[in-house]
Amino acid sequence: MSLKIKGTGSYVPEQILTNADLEKMVETNDEWIRTRTGIEERRLAAPEQATSDLAAIAVQRALEMAGIPGSELDAIIVATITPDHIFPSTACILQQKFGAVRAFCFDLEAACSGLVYSLEVARSLMKTNAALKHVLVVGAEKISSVVNWEDRNTCVLFGDGAAAVVLENDGQEGGDSIIAAKLGAEGNPEILHIPAGGSRNPASAESVANKQHFIQMAGRDTFKLAVNAMVSSCRDLLDAAGVEASQIRYLVPHQANYRIIKAVGQRLGIGDDNVYVNINRYGNTSAASIGICLDELARGQQLKPGDYLLLTAFGGGLTWGSILIRW
Incomplete structure (x- = not known):
């Protein structure tokens, strides 16, 4: 069997917060931010958008690239430090959104390393269980919900967004992705x-x-x-x-x-x-x-x-x- 990346997807919200916008909020300036971080702008989710809402758009795009419906997913792993709720997991919320009735679901918290951790967990699970044909790995954050917009040392750094990867155990010989x-x-x-x-x-x-x-x-x-x-x-x-x-x-x-x-x-x-x-x-x-x-x-x-x-x-x-x- 061969483990392949069959689909990827991503989404960032429409609202753009520029360095010039931040100059009006805290004591900072565009040059200071760019020279120290390389950041010129970031995206912010709308008040009504939760992490699962951002993730759902990225997931839909990944599923379309992979050419499969959500019902064919066998597992969903979501890396996030900003889940919709303490529980249930954001993975279970995505399961409901995509009708992934046969998938088992959990969130993984490793902060910014979350997607890397989750890809390795997914790989390990799929290599030891041939019944797992399609696994969805998601990294999604509404970081703006946990940023102190009065702290100039941190508020300039973060933005919201989501990404998804569909892994497939294609049953064919050949190298793994x-x-x-x-x-x-x-x-x-x-x-x-x-x-x-x-x-x-x-x-x-x-x-x-x-x-x-x-x-x-x-x-x-x-x-x-x-x-x-x-x-x-x-x-x-x-x-x-x-x-x-x-x-x-x-x-x-x-x-x-x-x-x-x-x-x-x-x-x-x-x-x-x-x-x-x-x-x-x-x-x-x-x-x-x-x-x-x-x-x-x-x-x-x-x-x-x-x-x-x-x-x-x-x-x-x-x-x-x-x-x-x-x-």
Whole structure:
């Protein structure tokens, strides 16, 4: 049996929030944001849109590319830190939207590394269970719902969006689309986290007043750790797969910060022309970012059979991971 990527899809909301717009909201300016992050604008979901609504559009596009209805899905995995509800899972909400009655469903939380983690979980499940013919992997976030729009250090970074990947076990001989993965984590929650809302610090009038339900980040520590973790996981993965960095058609990093992206590419010896970047248009969409990049590459006819793609991410937890794909 051979495991293939049969469809990709993505969606970003219509509303655009530019750096000029942010200048009117907090003490910041376009030059400061662009030079430090590479971001020029980001997308914001409408008030009535939840994460599952963003995801549903991306899923529909992925299913159409794959040529299958939702009823043929055997499993749905959703990577998100902004689920519609604490429970049920956003995956179960998508199951209802697409009539995927035979699928089992769950959400996976690994912050910005969520899609990478989810792809590897899906690959592992499909390799050990031949009955799983079609698995849907989604990365979707309404990050604007957990951003403090008075905190200039974080509000400039994030945007909303969703992406979906349909994996198929086609029963044919041949190579897999997902060759290998290298995942990692280091329990260090306070560098990048949302302090309240869970069982440790349940929602209260005090937690809301103190703005503890929004993202908090130690920026300098995050930068250093992100570069080191992404580079080391990529190197370990390439060594294990016997693939040279010079063979990579595109490095597809999590779109967190352009300086991080550039540093990772340089340390891996991958030139700028082979590093995919769209952070200028969307900002950091957390678990959705790599999937949005992948869909843009797939639909932009920038890939040919046999191309190697190296996906790598770093997120809160702290989590990180890399996946090697052969198109």
